[in-house]
Amino acid sequence: MFSxxxxxxxxxxVIVWEAHFMEKIRKTAISCIHYILVAxxxxxxxVLASRFFQPITRxxxxxxxxxxxxxxxxxxxxxxxxxxILKLSKNSYRVITLISVIALAILAKPVREEALFAGEFxxxxxxxxxxxRDGKKYVIERERMDDTYLRxxxxxxxxxxxxxxxxxHLSGDGTITYYDEHGWKIKEINCMNPExxxxxxxxxxxxxxxxxxx
Numbered sequence: 001m002f003s004x005x006x007x008x009x010x011x012x013x014v015i016v017w018e019a020h021f022m023e024k025i026r027k028t029a030i031s032c033i034h035y036i037l038v039a040x041x042x043x044x045x046x047v048l049a050s051r052f053f054q055p056i057t058r059x060x061x062x063x064x065x066x067x068x069x070x071x072x073x074x075x076x077x078x079x080x081x082x083x084x085i086l087k088l089s090k091n092s093y094r095v096i097t098l099i100s101v102i103a104l105a106i107l108a109k110p111v112r113e114e115a116l117f118a119g120e121f122x123x124x125x126x127x128x129x130x131x132x133r134d135g136k137k138y139v140i141e142r143e144r145m146d147d148t149y150l151r152x153x154x155x156x157x158x159x160x161x162x163x164x165x166x167x168x169h170l171s172g173d174g175t176i177t178y179y180d181e182h183g184w185k186i187k188e189i190n191c192m193n194p195e196x197x198x199x200x201x202x203x204x205x206x207x208x209x210x211x212x213x214x
Contacts, residue, residue: 029082030083033082033083036079037079043069047061047069048069054163058163058181059156059163060161060162060163062158062161063126063127063128125144128141128142128213129211129213131211133152133201136154137155138154138166139152139153139155140152140211140213142211142213146171147170148169148170149170150166150201150202151168152164152165152166163179163181166179168200168201170202173192174200174202174203175189176191176200177189
């Protein structure tokens, strides 16, 4: 007569193995997120710190770099929440925290809409292109909010530009401002007559409308 197989012990082993396996995945995920956070936050800190050294280096990061920084900050916030949830000691705490975060994201509609609007506003209101002006190559940054600005930075390469040299401002009347090599304002002209308006690209459709901003 055959004895019944000890199925219970086998099932217990499977449960223990699965628990250890999931714990290993959890620790691996925490470790990966930690390295990602350190790397991306270090890059973000480096880019932000570079602004303080602009008068010395006379270099500034291009607009696309700043847009990447904004995306990185958003991703890091999400990864930070995930890491916090994974570090909780009990599954019940993790589930409660996860549900709370999801509920907060759903219920806080005004905050979510404002955040989405701010992100869309930043990415659509600030654009740049590269073009020649008076025989010199510039990175041209366009800002479109209540007023319109064109800012001209000497082109260096795909990553950097020089400090601002020219700014055009259109708000009813136009204003053009010139800067020295350190980025300090040296001259401002209010374009109140047709002769002055010819200096501004914002008043020159045959030039301005050919610029492809992105």
